[in-house]
Amino acid sequence: MTPDAPLPDPAIAATARPPLDLLIAAPRGFCAGVDRAIIIVERAIERYGAPVYVRHEIVHNKYVVDSLKAKGAIFVEELDEVPDGVPVVFSAHGVPKAVPAKAEERGLSYLDATCPLVSKVHRQAERQVEAGRHILFVGHRGHPEVIGTFGQVPDGTITLIESVDDARALQPADPANLAYLTQTTLSVDDTAEILGVLTQRFPTIVAPKGEDICYATSNRQEAVKATAARSDAMLVIGAPNSSNSLRLVECAERAGTRAQLIQRAEEIDFGWLAGVRTLGISAGASAPEILVREVVDTLARHYSIREEYIETARENIAFKLPRGLEKV
Numbered sequence: 001m002t003p004d005a006p007l008p009d010p011a012i013a014a015t016a017r018p019p020l021d022l023l024i025a026a027p028r029g030f031c032a033g034v035d036r037a038i039i040i041v042e043r044a045i046e047r048y049g050a051p052v053y054v055r056h057e058i059v060h061n062k063y064v065v066d067s068l069k070a071k072g073a074i075f076v077e078e079l080d081e082v083p084d085g086v087p088v089v090f091s092a093h094g095v096p097k098a099v100p101a102k103a104e105e106r107g108l109s110y111l112d113a114t115c116p117l118v119s120k121v122h123r124q125a126e127r128q129v130e131a132g133r134h135i136l137f138v139g140h141r142g143h144p145e146v147i148g149t150f151g152q153v154p155d156g157t158i159t160l161i162e163s164v165d166d167a168r169a170l171q172p173a174d175p176a177n178l179a180y181l182t183q184t185t186l187s188v189d190d191t192a193e194i195l196g197v198l199t200q201r202f203p204t205i206v207a208p209k210g211e212d213i214c215y216a217t218s219n220r221q222e223a224v225k226a227t228a229a230r231s232d233a234m235l236v237i238g239a240p241n242s243s244n245s246l247r248l249v250e251c252a253e254r255a256g257t258r259a260q261l262i263q264r265a266e267e268i269d270f271g272w273l274a275g276v277r278t279l280g281i282s283a284g285a286s287a288p289e290i291l292v293r294e295v296v297d298t299l300a301r302h303y304s305i306r307e308e309y310i311e312t313a314r315e316n317i318a319f320k321l322p323r324g325l326e327k328v
Contacts, residue, residue: 020306021277022307025226037092055076055095099151112322181208182195185244186217187221220282222313224280236259236284238261239287244284281296
C-alpha cells in the first residue's frame with residue numbers, strides 16, 4: 001500500500017469475511033467445585049509461599065495447570081514425589097483414604113480440594129458398605145474420581161460398571177443386597193440406560209440419596225443439547241482427559257451435530273468448519289471462560305460473527321473453602 005493510498009474501510013473488510021452465527025451454550029466452563037479447587041491452590045501459595053505441591057492435576061485443564069505452575073505450584077502424580085516439610089493439595093477428583101493417611105504418617109500438611117459433590121459420593125460408599133451392601137459403581141476405569149471412590153471402601157466391596165453390557169453380564173454373589181453409585185461426570189443419558197438395566201435386573205438395589213451426577217455436568221449437557229439442535233457444528237473447549245468435556249462432545253453428536261473437542265483456539269480446524277453457517281460453542285467444567293473468549297476472538301478474525309447465548313439454566317452455587325483459607 002502506497003503512503004497516499006486510502007485506508008481500507010472497516011465495514012467493507014467486515015463484509016469480506018463470511019458470516020458465522022455463534023451460539024454459545026450457558027451454563028458452560030467452570031463449576032463451583034473447580035473454582036474452589038483452584039482457589040485452594042492459589043491461597044495455599046499465598047499462605048505458605050511457593051512451592052506448594054499438588055497431587056495430580058488439580059483439574060483436567062492444561063491452561064489452568066500451567067497458570068498455577070507459574071504461581072508456584074508443582075504437580076506430581078504420587079505422594080512419594082512430595083518432599084518433607086512442604087504443603088500438598090489433593091486434587092478436585094478425590095483421593096483414596098490411603099493418601100491422606102500416608103501424608104499424616106509423614107507429617108505433611110495437606111489441603112483436600114476434593115469437590116464436595118465427590119466427597120458426598122465417598123460418604124455414601126462408606127455408608128452402603130457399613131450397611132452390608134455390595135456397591136455397583138457406574139464410571140470409567142482409570143479415572144481419578146473412580147480410583148478415589150474405590151479407595152474409600154475395602155477391596156471386594158465395590159464393582160465397576162462401565163457399560164450396559166457390563167450391567168447385563170454382572171452376576172453378583174448376593175443380588176438382593178446391592179446399592180449403586182455413579183461417577184459425577186458421566187453422560188446423563190448413558191447412565192440412565194445403565195441404571196435402567198440394573199434396576200430391572202435387581203429390583204431391590206438401593207439408589208443414592210440424590211443424584212450422583214453433579215448439577216454442573218447435567219446443566220452443561222442440557223445446554224449443549226439445546227445449542228446443538230440449532231447448530232451446523234459444535235466446538236467444545238476442554239482437555240482430552242476431561243470426562244465431562246468428552247461427554248459434551250457426545251451430547252452434541254447425539255443431537256445430530258458434528259462436534260470437535262479443542263483445548264485452545266490454535267486447534268481450530270478451519271477446513272472442518274467449511275460450509276458451517278451456525279457454530280455452537282461450549283466448554284467443559286474445568287475450562288476457564290478466557291479460553292472461550294480466545295476462541296470467539298480467533299473466529300472473529302476469519303468470519304463476520306454474531307453471538308447469541310443459549311441459556312438453559314442459571315447457576316449460583318459456591319462451596320466453602322477449607323478452614324484457614326477463607327481469608328489470607
